[in-house]
Amino acid sequence: MIELNDVHKSFGKVEVLKGITASVEKGEVVCIIGPSxxxxxxxxxxxxxxxxxxxxxxxxxxxxxxxxxxSIVNIRTQVSMVFQRFNxxxxxxVLENVVEGPLFVxxxxxxxVLERGRALLAQVGLAEKADAHPPQLSxxxxxxxxxxxxxxxxxKAILFDEPTSALDPxxxxxxxxxxxxxxxxxxxxxxxxxxxxxxxxxxxxxxxIDGGVIVEQGPAKALLNQPKHPRTQDFLRRVLHxx
Amino acid sequence: MKGFWHDAAEFxxxxxNGVALTIVVTIGSLLLSTxxxxxxxxxxxxxxKALSMLxxxxxxxxxGIPIIVLLFYLxxxxxxxxxxxxxxxxxxxxxxxxxxxxxxxxxxxxxEAIDKxxxxxxxxxxxxxxxxxxxxVLPQAVRIVLPPYGNVMIMMLKDSSQASxxxxxxxxxxxxxxxxxxxxxxSVFTLVALMYLTMSIPLILLVRHFEKRAGKR
Numbered sequence: 001m002i003e004l005n006d007v008h009k010s011f012g013k014v015e016v017l018k019g020i021t022a023s024v025e026k027g028e029v030v031c032i033i034g035p036s037x038x039x040x041x042x043x044x045x046x047x048x049x050x051x052x053x054x055x056x057x058x059x060x061x062x063x064x065x066x067x068x069x070x071s072i073v074n075i076r077t078q079v080s081m082v083f084q085r086f087n088x089x090x091x092x093x094v095l096e097n098v099v100e101g102p103l104f105v106x107x108x109x110x111x112x113v114l115e116r117g118r119a120l121l122a123q124v125g126l127a128e129k130a131d132a133h134p135p136q137l138s139x140x141x142x143x144x145x146x147x148x149x150x151x152x153x154x155x156k157a158i159l160f161d162e163p164t165s166a167l168d169p170x171x172x173x174x175x176x177x178x179x180x181x182x183x184x185x186x187x188x189x190x191x192x193x194x195x196x197x198x199x200x201x202x203x204x205x206x207x208x209i210d211g212g213v214i215v216e217q218g219p220a221k222a223l224l225n226q227p228k229h230p231r232t233q234d235f236l237r238r239v240l241h242x243x
Numbered sequence: 244m245k246g247f248w249h250d251a252a253e254f255x256x257x258x259x260n261g262v263a264l265t266i267v268v269t270i271g272s273l274l275l276s277t278x279x280x281x282x283x284x285x286x287x288x289x290x291x292k293a294l295s296m297l298x299x300x301x302x303x304x305x306x307g308i309p310i311i312v313l314l315f316y317l318x319x320x321x322x323x324x325x326x327x328x329x330x331x332x333x334x335x336x337x338x339x340x341x342x343x344x345x346x347x348x349x350x351x352x353x354x355e356a357i358d359k360x361x362x363x364x365x366x367x368x369x370x371x372x373x374x375x376x377x378x379x380v381l382p383q384a385v386r387i388v389l390p391p392y393g394n395v396m397i398m399m400l401k402d403s404s405q406a407s408x409x410x411x412x413x414x415x416x417x418x419x420x421x422x423x424x425x426x427x428x429x430s431v432f433t434l435v436a437l438m439y440l441t442m443s444i445p446l447i448l449l450v451r452h453f454e455k456r457a458g459k460r
Binding site: 048049050073074076077080081083085087088089090091100101104105106149153 | 358360361363364365366367368369370371374378379382383386
């Protein structure tokens with residue numbers, strides 16, 4: 001469903017992606033792990049065209065991703081994104097945040113969209129917050145609203161860019177719980193994360209990225225429990241046993 | 244003091260005619276400068292190099308010319324080029340253009356103060372440039388822009404007196420005419436000053452209200 005073929009990307013003189021080839025099947029949950037600055041987030045941002053790439057090709061359901069082509073709108077309405085810092089619209093209520101895309105981009109009928117918006121808020125456990133403004137919510141609540149906003153687009157896949165990294169530790173569980181449920185329901189998900197427990201339990205596959213290349217990839221449990229490459233082993237040891 | 248009140252009662256009605264024109268000039272040029280300023284600002288942040296450079300040069304040219312020269316140009320030079328404007332039209336146009344440069348820079352600062360993540364979130368739900376501006380960026384930028392906008396309103400009110408230089412009989416010119424025919428300079432200009440101040444006070448209160456509101460979120 002999502003295909004990356006030899007994708008290269010540089011910021012100025014720094015090459016952050018040095019030939020990424022990967023694919024994500026429908027209904028699959030793929031976690032991308034790796035050290036900071038390894039290019040994990042850049043991969044996600046290239047998939048929905050927030051970032052351009054220099055070489056290679058990315059396609060979503062056969063449609064080539066090109067940031068400046070009109071077709072990018074089509075791709076973005078099919079592939080939603082959840083950001084590390086939530087990026088909710090602070091001047092709109094929670095419900096308005098959720099229905100913004102369907103209402104103004106997809107131009108779906110208002111009554112139907114509002115009903116779906118409320119149902120999604122209930123699904124992420126925030127039905128009673130519909131009329132609150134995002135700054136009044138905790139980080140965990142805001143991220144769950146952001147997930148509802150992503151779902152409201154009725155996407156074929158959702159990209160998660162370190163969705164729990166900006167949260168207080170005790171709020172991480174709520175967000176991961178919602179994500180796990182999505183995975184169980186068969187949503188196609190690409191998740192950049194440092195939550196190894198989540199990756200092990202929920203992901204089908206894990207990609208370990210370092211220095212702009214995929215160092216190792218494989219089934220989640222196998223890769224996380226018995227990493228083959230020394231760099232993967234080193235990274236996992238540091239993440240799982242920081243002391 | 245008794246003399247002042249006597250003079251005030253006598254001159255007030257004439258000066259009120261000036262006040263009416265002052266308000267017309269202020270509101271007219273405020274609207275024009277807002278629209279033009281918004282256009283320049285949008286060109287500036289459009290991401291299209293030619294538009295943004297054109298807007299930047301326009302703003303610099305406008306900023307580099309004194310308002311009074313701009314007014315003279317519109318009122319005295321334009322007829323030579325076949326465009327005849329009434330004094331009032333020239334005043335509104337001149338002040339509107341002059342202030343559009345400041346408005347544009349103010350609007351641009353407001354737009355650029357919006358977190359990049361907001362724009363990315365808008366893009367990620369498929370919004371194009373214009374929809375992102377209209378639904379996400381501008382509504383948030385308004386909050387930031389309003390306090391300085393209020394200050395521009397106050398400056399505009401006072402600078403509308405420059406229209407007197409091209410014969411618009413607004414408050415300052417009315418005052419000058421009365422003073423030069425009655426020689427009651429003190430009474431007349433005290434009264435004129437008080438009338439400007441009276442018009443400024445609601446605007447000053449408005450700015451304070453905007454600032455309080457902007458500080459809240």
